[in-house]
Amino acid sequence: VCVAFQRVTGTLVLSVLTAVLGSLQFGYNIGVINAPQQIIEQEYNATWMHRYSEPIPHSALTTLWSLSVAIFSIGGMLSSFCMGIISEWLGRRKAMLINNLLAFIGAGLMAMSKLCQSFEMMILGRFTIGAYCGLASGLVPMYVGEIAPTSLRGALGTLHQLAIVTGILIAQILGLESLLGDKDLWPVLMGLTVVPTVLQMALLPFCPESPRFLFIVRCQEHHAKSGLRRLTGRMEVSDELAEMKEEKRRMDMERKVSIPELFRSPLYRQPIVIAILLQLSQQLSGVNAIFYYSTSIFQKAGVEKPIYATIGAGVVNCAFTVVSVRALKTLLLFNDSVPSMSYVSMLAIFGFVAFFEVGPGPIPWFFVAELFSQGPRPAAMAIAGFSNWTANFVIGMFFPYIAHLSGPYVFLIFAALLLFFLIFTFFRVPETRGKTFDQIAASFHLPARTNMDLDMDMDLGKPSTELDYLGGDDGIN
Numbered sequence: 001v002c003v004a005f006q007r008v009t010g011t012l013v014l015s016v017l018t019a020v021l022g023s024l025q026f027g028y029n030i031g032v033i034n035a036p037q038q039i040i041e042q043e044y045n046a047t048w049m050h051r052y053s054e055p056i057p058h059s060a061l062t063t064l065w066s067l068s069v070a071i072f073s074i075g076g077m078l079s080s081f082c083m084g085i086i087s088e089w090l091g092r093r094k095a096m097l098i099n100n101l102l103a104f105i106g107a108g109l110m111a112m113s114k115l116c117q118s119f120e121m122m123i124l125g126r127f128t129i130g131a132y133c134g135l136a137s138g139l140v141p142m143y144v145g146e147i148a149p150t151s152l153r154g155a156l157g158t159l160h161q162l163a164i165v166t167g168i169l170i171a172q173i174l175g176l177e178s179l180l181g182d183k184d185l186w187p188v189l190m191g192l193t194v195v196p197t198v199l200q201m202a203l204l205p206f207c208p209e210s211p212r213f214l215f216i217v218r219c220q221e222h223h224a225k226s227g228l229r230r231l232t233g234r235m236e237v238s239d240e241l242a243e244m245k246e247e248k249r250r251m252d253m254e255r256k257v258s259i260p261e262l263f264r265s266p267l268y269r270q271p272i273v274i275a276i277l278l279q280l281s282q283q284l285s286g287v288n289a290i291f292y293y294s295t296s297i298f299q300k301a302g303v304e305k306p307i308y309a310t311i312g313a314g315v316v317n318c319a320f321t322v323v324s325v326r327a328l329k330t331l332l333l334f335n336d337s338v339p340s341m342s343y344v345s346m347l348a349i350f351g352f353v354a355f356f357e358v359g360p361g362p363i364p365w366f367f368v369a370e371l372f373s374q375g376p377r378p379a380a381m382a383i384a385g386f387s388n389w390t391a392n393f394v395i396g397m398f399f400p401y402i403a404h405l406s407g408p409y410v411f412l413i414f415a416a417l418l419l420f421f422l423i424f425t426f427f428r429v430p431e432t433r434g435k436t437f438d439q440i441a442a443s444f445h446l447p448a449r450t451n452m453d454l455d456m457d458m459d460l461g462k463p464s465t466e467l468d469y470l471g472g473d474d475g476i477n
Contacts, residue, residue, distance in 0.1 A: 009233040012147065015207040016156055019143050020163040021200040022096060022136035025103060025193050027167025029129050030288065032193070033069055035175025036186045040122070041065055043183070047117045066397050068123050073393035075130025076137065080385030083138035084259075084378030088217060092143040092210045096200070099139065102132035103197040111191030122190075129193065134389055138381045145370065146210040147231055153370065172311045215241070216248045247373055257376035259383060268380075271371040274429055275384040278364040281421035283391035286414035289399040364388070367429075 033040075044064055048056035056064075079102075086095050109125030141160050148156040171189075175181040180189035208227035215224035224244070228237040257265070262272045364384070372380040403410045 008152070009231060011208065011230045011233075014203065015147055015231070016144055016159060018200055018203040018207050019096065019140050020159050021196040021203075022099070022133075022140045023160045023163035024167040024170075025129075025196050026133040026136050027164035027169075028171045028193050028196075029072065029126075029133055029167075030164070031168035031171035032175065032189060033072075033126075035172055036181045036189065037065070039181065039183050039186055040068075043114060043186075044119050047119055050117055062400060064119060064123075066400055068119070068126055070393050070396035071123055072126045072130035072133070073389050073396050075127040075132075076134030077386055077389035077393060079131040079134035080138055080389050081382050083135055083385055084382035086135065087139060087142060087213075087378050087381075091218075092139060092146065092213055093204055093207060094209075095135065096139050096143065097204045099132055099135045100197045100201050102128055102135070104194060106130075106132060107191045107194045107197070111187045113190075114187045125190070134385060137388070138385045141368070142377065142381055143210055146212040147208070147227075149232070157367075169311070169315060176311075211240070212244055212247075215244045216251065251373065257379055259379045262376060262379055262383060268372075268376055270428075272380055272383060275364075275368040275371055275380055276387045277421065277424055278367055278429070279384045279388040280391050281418070281425070282364050283388055283395055284414065284417045284421075286395065286399075286411060288392055288395050289403075289414075 041061060044061060045056045048054070090098060106125045106129030109121045109128060113119065113122035113125065141157060144156055144160060145153055173179070174189055174192065180186065180192070208230050209223070211224040211227040211231070214220045214227060221241075225237060225241065228240050229235055232240070257268065262268045368381055368384040399410070402413070
């Protein structure tokens, strides 16, 4: 514990907190659309009346609102697929810096949509801010995972999810009608996402670039060493450099890994399937159905003041992210057939959110970065992000229609999916705590040896990488 504590330097704290401002915006833009739903729908109706001199049809309103919610995921889906290329071209830090331009554009479009009487601007703004969040959802955990010491990687990785749920809670609170959630101020609520944008742009120049990126991708050992010294607070960084040199040596022995090759190569097929399914487990849990539509869900369940119940879910979300551990959960089903069940509905959703945040909430985002070494990591993060955002879009777009057809039993669908993900995680997902990237990769490269064998070897001081085991003396002196 003392060793870990000594490694937490001011530069490391600044860099991690600056990076996760992008995650805060991600969460804010997930939650901001929830509370003012009815008010924005009224604005859509007023715009329709202004254009066509008749009220908007219910089906058109449902479609426009679902699109306003779900097109956020389309933007994220497309940009996350490009994340690998952008992060290699610009570097992790510069990519986060330039990505903020999308946040400015998206916030401006959403904030001006009421003044311009244009729900198209609102939808386009949601798409643009979604594109920003798609890049941030990959860049932030990649950067944090690469600058964090091995012993702190898991703990610092959870800050990405903590920032997301904090952003959701901030949006829910500011969405109160007594604050910014009324018919006049909701454009301010939508445009407020520029605040963390400005803060991140001001702080990023003081943060070092990822030493792993500088050394392994750009071959700039001097700059990588300088970054390591700032992050660790030590002049002697030979151990960290040795680990990166070993990783680079193994990368140089392999061909460059493309996205199709992740699926074709037996070395990467299993980890990429795990990465995809972990991302799907996060979204197909149904949690974003709650964050997107909880106000209307609580309203239908008979809760008198649904916005406060929504904020309660956000508080539970944050609290359980702080105590996040590796576990999966069972989704709760609620029914509003009797008045007293409205309270059961609230407890069920609070419980679901709590268990989500000790399982698939924080884990998938940084787990992907741990499964892959520097070479295939950008492509793997792009695939994982694309999978996450695709599932996010499906939930955001089609949940209202499925819920209308199946009523409260819609959550049984999520329960069945979660049971599958629980079984898969238990049997197929390896433990990565305290292991280097090479040690994690070796557990997939050696089908004849179990993860337990590798853990025992590390405890005994034996080598744990694939090439070492292929040596003539089997790594034994």
